Amino acid sequence: MLDILKKTLKTGCQTTKYPDVPDVAPEGFRGMPQLLSDKCTFCGECVKVCPPGVITIAEKSHEKTLALSYCGCIFCGRCEEVCQSDAVKLTQEYELASLAKEDLITIIRRKL
Ligand code: SF4
Numbered sequence: 001m002l003d004i005l006k007k008t009l010k011t012g013c014q015t016t017k018y019p020d021v022p023d024v025a026p027e028g029f030r031g032m033p034q035l036l037s038d039k040c041t042f043c044g045e046c047v048k049v050c051p052p053g054v055i056t057i058a059e060k061s062h063e064k065t066l067a068l069s070y071c072g073c074i075f076c077g078r079c080e081e082v083c084q085s086d087a088v089k090l091t092q093e094y095e096l097a098s099l100a101k102e103d104l105i106t107i108i109r110r111k112l
Pocket residue numbers: 035039040041042043044045046047066082083084085086087088
């Protein structure tokens with residue numbers, strides 16, 4: 001026991017201070033997809049390729065909506081790859097825990 005204590009004091013702390021100190025994801029990390037409403041043309045291509053089907057598009061009389069649920073998103077990046085308008089970008093954000101499912105849905109709208 002004393003040996004372990006001595007060794008620990010000698011090597012110091014080897015772990016990060018997360019979550020007290022934010023841990024930035026590395027370059028190329030595929031995190032939370034973000035929809036950019038100013039660029040989206042509501043073409044629906046991302047809806048077609050999303051493997052778990054968590055992107056949905058809808059049209060009502062007065063508006064079009066595109067919704068993405070982070071529940072079930074596998075962060076594959078297919079939506080970003082197919083979007084010709086650069087309207088969906090995977091970010092480095094990975095802290096997506098929530099108590100409410102509704103908080104994990106992002107929606108963009110376009111008035112008709
Ligand atoms: S995010 Fe891109 S692919 Fe998806 S509907 Fe908008 S423009 Fe089309």
